[in-house]
Amino acid sequence: MGARVFFSPASASEPAEDLARKAERLFLELGFEERIGEESFVALKTHFGEKHNKGYIQPAWLTRVVDRLRRRSRRVFFTDTNTLYTGPRANAVEHVRLAWDHGFSADRVVVPLLIADGLIGRDSEEVKVGLSRVKTAKLASGIVHADFLVCFSHITGHIIAGVGAAVKNLGMGCASRAGKLEQHSDVHPTVKAKACSNCGICLDYCSAGAIVQGEGSVRIQDDRCIGCGECLVVCKSGAIKMRWDEDAVRLQEKMAEYAYAVHSLFGERAAYLNFALNITKDCDCMARAQKPVVDDIGLLASSDPLALDKASIDLVMERSGGDVFRKGYDIDWSVQLNHGSRIGLGSLDYELVIRD
Numbered sequence: 151m152g153a154r155v156f157f158s159p160a161s162a163s164e165p166a167e168d169l170a171r172k173a174e175r176l177f178l179e180l181g182f183e184e185r186i187g188e189e190s191f192v193a194l195k196t197h198f199g200e201k202h203n204k205g206y207i208q209p210a211w212l213t214r215v216v217d218r219l220r221r222r223s224r225r226v227f228f229t230d231t232n233t234l235y236t237g238p239r240a241n242a243v244e245h246v247r248l249a250w251d252h253g254f255s256a257d258r259v260v261v262p263l264l265i266a267d268g269l270i271g272r273d274s275e276e277v278k279v280g281l282s283r284v285k286t287a288k289l290a291s292g293i294v295h296a297d298f299l300v301c302f303s304h305i306t307g308h309i310i311a312g313v314g315a316a317v318k319n320l321g322m323g324c325a326s327r328a329g330k331l332e333q334h335s336d337v338h339p340t341v342k343a344k345a346c347s348n349c350g351i352c353l354d355y356c357s358a359g360a361i362v363q364g365e366g367s368v369r370i371q372d373d374r375c376i377g378c379g380e381c382l383v384v385c386k387s388g389a390i391k392m393r394w395d396e397d398a399v400r401l402q403e404k405m406a407e408y409a410y411a412v413h414s415l416f417g418e419r420a421a422y423l424n425f426a427l428n429i430t431k432d433c434d435c436m437a438r439a440q441k442p443v444v445d446d447i448g449l450l451a452s453s454d455p456l457a458l459d460k461a462s463i464d465l466v467m468e469r470s471g472g473d474v475f476r477k478g479y480d481i482d483w484s485v486q487l488n489h490g491s492r493i494g495l496g497s498l499d500y501e502l503v504i505r506d
């Protein structure tokens with residue numbers, strides 16, 4: 151028998167209090183809180199949402215889980231890490247301000263908010279994993295030094311990984327800037343000169359200064375590109391392409407190995423909750439509101455991040471009647487799951503336990 155994944159059908163249109171109760175009920179199934187001592191550092195890893203984004207997990211949905219944890223320990227905190235790309239989430243000060251704007255303020259969530267890799271993403275710790283693509287993971291120190299981890303992940307499509315859920319939240323989301331760079335280092339987009347209108351918009355979004363304007367089109371300098379994927383998203387002409395087959399495979403395998411590094415640190419001291427609500431083509435790093443690509447499904451919880459993602463994706467496939475993620479980006483997202491299974495991140499077999 152595989153890992154147990156608890157599922158509660160839900161919709162983002164339900165009152166926030168109802169969703170908070172469902173999240174609490176699923177969380178309690180994991181039998182997690184009894185192990186927490188009053189001086190335990192409990193990291194609540196989430197994504198606070200990019201500016202103008204609306205799809206991120208709402209703090210009001212988490213209040214009951216947070217209240218339970220607060221009664222156990224005075225060292226509970228929300229956390230995320232800084233982004234590779236430029237913008238308000240690239241440094242801790244603006245990142246925290248944006249999180250406040252999105253409702254993660256002390257008066258509403260009652261626990262502090264720390265950016266786990268510090269002011270500019272350099273607070274990094276090395277964790278040995280010795281896997282095929284990653285020998286030593288570079289993780290955010292605020293995650294490494296926590297005693298417990300509760301990982302709240304919003305399942306969405308993703309421009310490079312195909313799908314973003316618990317594995318991505320762990321692997322990419324808990325990495326320091328150096329760790330994110332390592333995972334993106336194989337991603338090398340190119341410009342199709344004929345399709346490029348030379349508008350220059352991508353230059354403004356490239357934090358690495360890797361794009362240069364020439365006669366009639368732009369060009370990407372491979373040696374400067376950090377593989378963040380921003381240019382792919384902002385180019386409205388579809389002139390920027392990735393080698394999806396190679397780049398997306400390597401990135402997903404590295405991401406799964408980074409996820410393994412984090413999951414191995416915590417073992418039974420980690421709990422994972424996925425929110426299959428507001429499921430969009432792109433992730434919450436997109437600085438705009440997005441329309442859902444499938445009806446809301448609900449909340450899922452497990453101690454096994456891989457089983458959790460597999461169950462979440464299976465439910466999305468069932469609800470959409472096909473592979474809605476591949477309709478967005480033609481990327482084989484199963485790489486992260488299959489590689490995760492090979493390296494022992496978790497199980498692809500699961501038992502779905504429904505809790506209405």
Ligand code: SF4
Binds near residue numbers: 346351368387388390
């Ligand atoms: S955004 Fe697209 S069309 Fe505009 S310069 Fe960049 S690659 Fe060319």
Ligand code: SF4
Binds near residue numbers: 358361374376377379
């Ligand atoms: S060229 Fe594109 S992928 Fe490379 S660093 Fe610039 S925005 Fe990111």
